[in-house]
Amino acid sequence: MQGKRVLLIVSGGIAAIKIPEVIRSIRKLGGSVRCVLTKGGEQFVTPLSLAALSEDKVYTDLFSLTDESEMGHIKLSRDADVLMVAPASADILAKLAAGLANDLASTVLLATDKPVICVPSMNVRMWEHMATQANVQTLEARGVTFIGPVEGDMACGEYGMGRMVEPAEIIQGLKAFFYDTPRPLCGRHAIVTSGPTFEPIDPVRYIANRSSGKQGHAIAAALSDLGCRTTLITGPTNLADPVGCDVIQIETAHEMLAATEAALPADIAVFAAAVADWRTSGEAQEKIKKQPGATPPSLNMVENPDILKTVSASGNSRPTLIVGFAAETNDVLTNASEKRARKECDWIVANDVSPETGTFSGDNNTVHLITDGAVEDWPRMTKTDVAKQLAGRIAHYFEAAE
């Protein structure tokens, strides 16, 4: 980040205590930081500590005569390569969306002609509130970049979406902002399904499969890195939410279908989830008990909806490019090609999931990309690299179509 100048606006939130680490990291990478601290931010970090770490004056007051004589708020807002609001409270997002300018931070944000990055941090209910979501949408449509938030434990004792990403991820996001400038999928929306589904048998038991979600999550992250607004719809996994994606957690195939349909319209849909093909015909409302001497209960199975097939046949709301996955243990290419035709998707990524390949829980994958009339054999590589290569191919598809 050599020579890059960041105007860091620190608003009120407990996550402000992580900001000193962000300043240290930017400076270690050769960048410079100048801080604006809101009244709320001052409750969590002091101007003195930020001044010591940034080795610069910290600006707090809109009407400070000394500050105005040294550096007016207009100059302050433009004397940087990027403005980053971290933590960005619900209040400052609302002010920015509404165009308010009643303190130094909001005035600087309104007066700037530089790109703005927001790193939200707030309680889950505040983040999920329709007002905040509408503000985020407005800001994204105006070109504001968001890093996070993520799901996790909150200082208030609750759990959910709204937690600020860790300093390392802020730095990663800043680097991506400065250096990964080609964002060919900017303005497009992708839906990615990932992980297994859990189909309940009774309140304590369920049917599941061995999918780790690693491949689907990596694809969501890779699409997001290319500037694509990405909705990740995932079954239960042990993975962290990919930075920058909207993540919707579901359990059953029915919930995954409903979430996918609700996320439409989209330009791109990648179905990497290992959806359970069957569920029990009726979930027992109480735990099924062992009966002494009785034969074990049998499960009556019914077929789950096929999400890929349903979306492929969804007429007007069909995404332009639909990519399915084919998890096979034998006759991989033949089965996958048939699956592509049967499910009416545009491309299919075929992979061998026989136990000896270690694909299901491992970090590597050997895949074949089947497109219209062509089969590409990709060498064995990490799931992250498969994701990057696939995202690159998707970007190329849209570039070629323009």
Ligand code: CTP
């Ligand atoms: N898929 C889906 N909904 C289902 C089943 C599968 O969306 N109910 C999607 C998967 O996400 C994947 C593709 O369909 O993109 C193929 O999944 P796979 O498990 O390989 O095939 P199945 O349709 O389940 O067929 P089979 O198990 O017989 O191979």
